Amino acid sequence: MYGMTHRALRQMMIDRLGPSAWAKVERETATGPADLISLCVYDDSKTIALISASAARLGMEVDEALRIFGRYWVRFAELSSFGPIMDFTGQDLVTFINNLDRMHRSVVLAMPDARVPSFTLIEETRERLLVRYRSDRTGLEAFVIGLLEGLMDRLNETGTAKLVGHTNGAVDFAIQLDRN
Ligand code: HEM
Structure with a gap:
């Protein structure tokens, strides 16, 4: 990396x-x-x-460290030269996740050798989002959970993110939001 x-x-x-x-x-x-x-x-x-x-x-276990690192990464990226790109990516979770691939593509313009993942929002209700993650890497699932938690922090949401299953080489995560 x-x-x-x-x-x-x-x-x-x-x-x-x-x-x-x-x-x-x-x-x-x-x-x-x-x-x-x-x-x-x-x-x-x-x-x-x-x-x-x-x-x-x-x-910590490696997965727990990956998770806190994912959460930290969002704050680190905000303060980097990519901060403005994050602002354009979205001010709410649904918009941000829908634009995440576009955001990573603009990262690749600056970092041409980056192998970035792909995220698709496949289900959306007011309280629950189902996000599909594809990558040519394995073993970073806990990092993804941390990143999703970091996004919630950034966008003033509270809730939990967890892995819910594997589908054709992709990994699905559910975000459960605390919304009344
Ligand atoms: C401005 C914010 C962000 C920047 C600048 C950024 C940039 C990057 C870079 C440079 C890599 C490493 C790729 C490589 O070296 O091969 C990467 C990997 C990754 N990014 Fe982002 N990223 C950002 C936000 C996010 C967010 C919000 C998520 C998910 C919610 C995310 C998910 C991932 C994952 C899971 C990887 C690991 C690579 C893989 O799974 O194959 N990133 N990103």
């Missing part, structure tokens, strides 16, 4: 545990400044190694 992801993880770890915890993650994974260049692409194994070492420092 792009180094922007590694930088986001570093920031999250420094926010949570301070710089010395991140320094340990770097030592354990033989990571240096050359692995943290926003616009460089690294093998996914590097990204996974950094997340695993961070999870151990946080005292």
Whole structure:
């Protein structure tokens, strides 16, 4: 993945545990400044190694760390040069999710080697959204849950996101909103 992801993880770890915890993650994974260049692409194994070492420092399972990282990513992206793109993507969950593929396509203009996922809103009621996720990667389901939670935070919604099933290589997530 792009180094922007590694930088986001570093920031999250420094926010949570301070710089010395991140320094340990770097030592354990033989990571240096050359692995943290926003616009460089690294093998996914590097990204996974950094997340695993961070999870151990946080005292969490890898999936829990992926989830909090997904939630953090939304705030990190807001403060990055992509912030304005997020504003255009939507001010409510339905619009945002419907425009997410377009948003990732504009990310790809800046980061041509990004392998971005695809999201489709397949069912919508006032209280529940069903979102289909397709990716050529596996194992990032907990990250998706965190991202959906991060989107709820951003768009002033409360509720839960959970994996509800697999369909033809895609993964379905339900967002249950607290709306009365
Ligand atoms: C402005 C906000 C965002 C930016 C700049 C952004 C950008 C990116 C970038 C650069 C990658 C890495 C691709 C690669 O290096 O190959 C990525 C991956 C990903 N993005 Fe986004 N993204 C944003 C918001 C979101 C949101 C809101 C969601 C979901 C609700 C999302 C879902 C994902 C997922 C699941 C991946 C992992 C790759 C995969 O599944 O194959 N992103 N995104």
